[in-house]
Amino acid sequence: MAGILNRDLLQKRVDKAREAAFDELSFAVVKIAKQRAPVRRVESGGPRARYKTAPTSLKAAAFDAAKQYKYRANRQRTALEARSRALTSLYEARVRVRRRGEGNRAIVLGQFTRTKARSVRVAATRGAPRMSIASKRGFKPASGVGGYAGIFGGYEGANKTFMNSLTSRGRYELRRQKNSAVVALDKLGKITTVPANVHQIQLGGRLKASIDVLNQTDTSVVVGTTVPYALYVEFPTSHNAAQPFLLPALKTVKRSVRSVVKKHLLAQGLVVKG
Amino acid sequence: MLTNLAPIKQALVQKLRSNAELKSALTGSIHEGFAPTGTAYPRLTYGIHYAPLDYTWTSMTVEVGMDVFVYSENSVEADNLDALVFATLHDAELEVNGQSTLICRRVSSLSLPDSNEEGRKIYQVGGVYEIWTHQLLPTTATSSFSADAVVV
Numbered sequence: 079m080a081g082i083l084n085r086d087l088l089q090k091r092v093d094k095a096r097e098a099a100f101d102e103l104s105f106a107v108v109k110i111a112k113q114r115a116p117v118r119r120v121e122s123g124g125p126r127a128r129y130k131t132a133p134t135s136l137k138a139a140a141f142d143a144a145k146q147y148k149y150r151a152n153r154q155r156t157a158l159e160a161r162s163r164a165l166t167s168l169y170e171a172r173v174r175v176r177r178r179g180e181g182n183r184a185i186v187l188g189q190f191t192r193t194k195a196r197s198v199r200v201a202a203t204r205g206a207p208r209m210s211i212a213s214k215r216g217f218k219p220a221s222g223v224g225g226y227a228g229i230f231g232g233y234e235g236a237n238k239t240f241m242n243s244l245t246s247r248g249r250y251e252l253r254r255q256k257n258s259a260v261v262a263l264d265k266l267g268k269i270t271t272v273p274a275n276v277h278q279i280q281l282g283g284r285l286k287a288s289i290d291v292l293n294q295t296d297t298s299v300v301v302g303t304t305v306p307y308a309l310y311v312e313f314p315t316s317h318n319a320a321q322p323f324l325l326p327a328l329k330t331v332k333r334s335v336r337s338v339v340k341k342h343l344l345a346q347g348l349v350v351k352g
Numbered sequence: 353m354l355t356n357l358a359p360i361k362q363a364l365v366q367k368l369r370s371n372a373e374l375k376s377a378l379t380g381s382i383h384e385g386f387a388p389t390g391t392a393y394p395r396l397t398y399g400i401h402y403a404p405l406d407y408t409w410t411s412m413t414v415e416v417g418m419d420v421f422v423y424s425e426n427s428v429e430a431d432n433l434d435a436l437v438f439a440t441l442h443d444a445e446l447e448v449n450g451q452s453t454l455i456c457r458r459v460s461s462l463s464l465p466d467s468n469e470e471g472r473k474i475y476q477v478g479g480v481y482e483i484w485t486h487q488l489l490p491t492t493a494t495s496s497f498s499a500d501a502v503v504v
Contacts (some may be wrong), residue, residue, distance in 0.1 A: 112483055231409060255503075281474050309462075309464065310464070311464075313421075313462060313464065314385065314386055314388075314397055314399060314419055314421060315464065315466055315476065316423050316474045316476060317386065317388075317466075317468075317469075318386055318417055319385035319386040319397075319399060319401055320385075320401065322401045322402060324399070325401055325402050325417060325480070326402040326404075329402045329404045329415065329417070330402075330404055332404075333404065333406060
């Protein structure tokens, strides 16, 4: 049986396989990078601290320390020292119970984690048709796009409860974005369909939201971010340790390049050896 | 017994400290991640950037990307120190406990001028060094035997 090699058809299939492999690999890099990218904390609060009474020996040591406090360095007793002693005796030298992973725990609101969630959050929607009704009610948690979504009448109309629930960073971001149309992303980082007249304000996750395929040619795909401070997150600075998100993602996906390319070539009916 | 990444970090610092010139020039010493506030310049920081593990049936290879940066208030000094770090680490044989080093190479370079808490300009120069180490995985030994019993 003789086969006729159709070079054009072969090239088309190879191109198709390459495109599909590029798509799959770049999507994987974007996904992992998004998972790793840190999100600034924009909402205050958190799990309430739990305390237990200190063991006798520790309690005695704490009382002694509090009593000795005023004599240290021959200083006069100040209000702070008095407060320290009063607190020590009032709370009987309580010890804070630190639970495993406490620092990373978040308040759970419905199915979404709020306080230190690493997902992109959409705080509110402005200019929505329901705005006039919503502005009377102030901030209202509602099931919508992104971690938690609520509708209120713009920054000026945001009620105090909502504003107080934000960290200073959250309030800053809200002020900064009040007049800008910000693309909202859902929990998985996909762009949601936003009506033309609705401007969405996104709090936190600017870096995470910006990670995407920046450029794609026949032979290369560039995954990255356009956020100017990304470099100072990926690499350490004189103030902060690095929080790498892009290179680890690339390294994780790198090992599967061969198998992904092979899979897509096979899908196009091309025989792959090796 | 599988060893973790600690011996790799240890070997890297050991190598850096083995360069007497570099060691004496780093007034602010060597720190992991970041240096505490008030640490003197010049100083060096290192940290793991990525570390995927590759397994075969009998062995494991770790590709560790290590950020190594020097910080100085003087750009020339920062460049000189970076050159010393490069000379010390690039293609060096690290003595990693329980693992054999395959390569240790600089794979990227970066220069990030910044300002410190006092508003003074700080020159941050360095890059990512890729270290590949290899170690054999513990294998399960199998054997078979038979025994004859003689009842007297």
